């Protein structure tokens with residue numbers, strides 16, 4: 001029951017149809033009153049873990065948060081979800097909040113650590129009487145001196161453990177090393193806590209790096225690119241390392257007529273608050289700021305985060321770039337560095353001494369190495385944070401997607417390594433590079449380096465070219481960089497020494513390296529590296545999948561939302577996210593029930609704005625000549641298309657590639673590929689199909705006509721599947737689509753159909769004709785006849801239907817076994833297509849309704865309350881067909897109407913096509 005309650009509460013207040021990874025488990029443990037430490041990526045949805053329990057239990061959640069602006073944003077957003085939330089801190093101007101808080105009025109009560117520690121004990125005892133369901137410490141790394149944002153006041157929170165004895169303590173953070181983790185557990189005196197460590201991988205973020213020169217040409221191009229982003233309704237943050245840069249970019253944007261916000265530490269508090277406010281409320285779409293901006297900011301639609309200058313550490317880069325794409329939609333993080341940034345050690349070290357100085361230097365070197373990395377950036381980032389990334393290519397960073405030229409640089413590498421060797425590792429990179437470039441500076445003459453035979457042999461390349469080469473040699477282990485205080489020195493490693501010993505001035509072993517951007521710029525002509533280059537943005541994806549008029553409707557609906565937001569002084573995203581508006585623009589629901597079904601629409605939205613939105617949708621659609629209740633199957637396709645373009649060069653696993661090659665290039669059938677004699681063991685036909693569809697998703701060519709022919713998918717069946725998707729309202733899960741499709745449609749057909757849609761293929765590639773499938777009557781009815789072997793074959797070749805066979809098997813088993821809890825079904829469930837396993841169980845549940853019970857012989861009349869009574873008996877929900885069967889005395893349209901009303905009133909909701917009680 002609790003899982004059901006969790007899901008219905010999630011839909012009711014947040015409008016989401018499912019949990020993100022870990023959320024459910026974490027919440028479950030908190031509900032069991034276990035202390036928990038939650039370490040999950042930025043934007044992964046940690047807040048929900050403390051927001052949901054109070055709604056389920058009806059008791060207050062206390063949340064400690066470091067910043068007042070952050071608490072205010074969260075309170076604003078929660079209120080828009082119909083959640084009673086407030087904050088207690090020095091900035092609270094409403095005197096009633098304290099009283100209401102102690103009498104348990106609020107679901108979520110935010111406090112600064114100072115407030116929590118100084119509030120009188122009587123407050124806690126009163127509130128404890130009505131109930132505190134959890135005590136959460138957000139940004140919990142602030143508790144640790146080892147953390148990067150240590151806050152003294154957080155250390156005092158342990159006092160509260162003795163007061164809130166039986167209240168579960170929950171620590172949440174996006175960054176925590178082992179030391180910090182232990183510190184949080186000890187400081188909060190956690191008792192046997194559950195520690196949840198999620199992946200740090202933000203899959204929807206594209207990471208890219210470019211070098212630049214601060215000149216006016218670069219600035220013009222930079223501003224030009226930013227103006228393209230502004231055309232979309234999403235937001236951009238430009239982070240600068242200095243206030244001077246912030247002001248310069250802000251000025252350039254203004255001169256170009258681009259409205260932007262500005263934020264840095266030297267601005268007055270009120271000016272900063274105003275900047276924060278206009279950005280959050282979408283009054284400006286660009287924010288130019290130092291890193292003082294944005295801690296804990298939860299604006300879901302930030303589509304670009306650009307770093308103008310190398311950040312001081314990878315920890316801060318991860319945090320800042322993590323503010324991008326919090327709604328899970330593909331977003332882009334570009335980092336622009338200038339070689340001068342790497343010399344800023346003194347600037348960052350400030351007054352620091354000893355170990356602290358060393359730590360700052362190490363962080364800066366890590367950030368520098370990230371900039372100069374020529375292999376996968378995501379792998380580098382994750383491994384820096386101690387997470388193993390199995391593949392060498394993520395396919396979603398510049399190094400994995402933008403093909404770079406390579407060439408043999410053995411001669412140049414030889415010169416540089418030999419020169420560094422001659423300097424005996426006592427210098428940084430500048431000295432050997434100056435020697436190679438023939439400098440006659442005083443320090444070179446003093447050291448008599450002008451007498452070296454290498455002096456002047458590297459004149460053909462710029463200093464930056466040589467540095468770019470040096471960093472590749474460092475990353476491949478030929479050279480080593482060491483840091484002494486704030487100074488870096490380079491020396492030759494063992495690998496480099498081996499390279500030298502196997503080389504002569506006339507001949508060196510081949511050494512193929514990448515021609516980096518800096519090298520290209522240098523080759524084209526020195527100094528043009530100020531060129532903006534291709535700032536990969538998403539603006540061009542904006543309307544992919546949208547018709548022009550749908551795009552217009554989307555913008556009109558954004559304006560409607562803005563009007564509401566202004567009217568009540570809140571941020572538009574707090575009303576609902578841009579993605580939800582996109583889905584509304586695509587589906588154009590005509591009823592409250594259809595609107596309620598859209599992901600992101602919660603009960604508060606529906607009751608407060610539902611009627612108005614429905615009216616607007618109707619008027620605007622009419623004016624734009626768009627039909628209502630459009631094709632729901634489009635919504636996921638559009639979102640998918642907004643992901644960065646699949647790259648042809650992305651590698652498939654060898655097994656996938658092999659299968660694709662045999663099928664596509666050698667013309668073998670799926671069955672032949674599966675059973676190819678050279679295989680150590682045959683693989684399943686289904687696996688081969690999965691491989692081929694995976695290859696198609698990666699941009700590999702597929703002969704669709706042949707594939708559809710082989711799996712028995714016809715145009716008519718494609719239309720049937722499309723209709724099923726429309727009925728379901730989503731294509732996220734296969735099972736509901738399968739349930740709504742005619743019986744002869746298999747999971748394989750659905751998968752092929754979805755992949756066709758994803759790849760933007762038209763129906764025309766599918767051969768027309770009858771679907772040539774067996775009917776349910778022609779299917780084998782005994783379990784023994786539906787061997788696994790047959791199942792696989794059926795799955796691929798179409799005519800006989802596995803799922804229906806399973807249905808029949810279960811039906812016959814159920815007839816033989818009165819008790820439906822144990823089904824004698826012995827085949828390996830893992831071998832079923834996704835969903836079949838689930839289906840077995842849902843069918844088992846449904847059997848209770850299907851069985852000809854005495855009750856169903858009495859004609860049941862459908863009313864709202866009799867439907868609610870029915871649903872009350874089934875935790876897993878009831879499909880429409882069973883509801884209709886149950887009320888077989890009532891007209892179908894009448895029952896559907898009643899269901900729609902109940903859905904619109906948020907009394908029931910639909911999940912996986914099953915009606916459930918809220």
Ligand SMILES: Nc1ncnc2c1ncn2[C@@H]1O[C@H](COP(=O)(O)OP(=O)(O)OP(=O)(O)O)[C@@H](O)[C@H]1O
Pocket residue numbers: 016017018019020023040041042043044045046047048173174296297298299300322326327
């Ligand atoms: N189950 C869900 N389905 C869809 N969206 C979700 C879900 N859970 C959370 N979100 C959304 O994801 C976004 C990020 O969530 P949240 O603010 O909780 O992240 P976080 O982990 O606390 O990040 P940070 O460490 O940066 O503060 C929010 O806009 C939130 O509404």
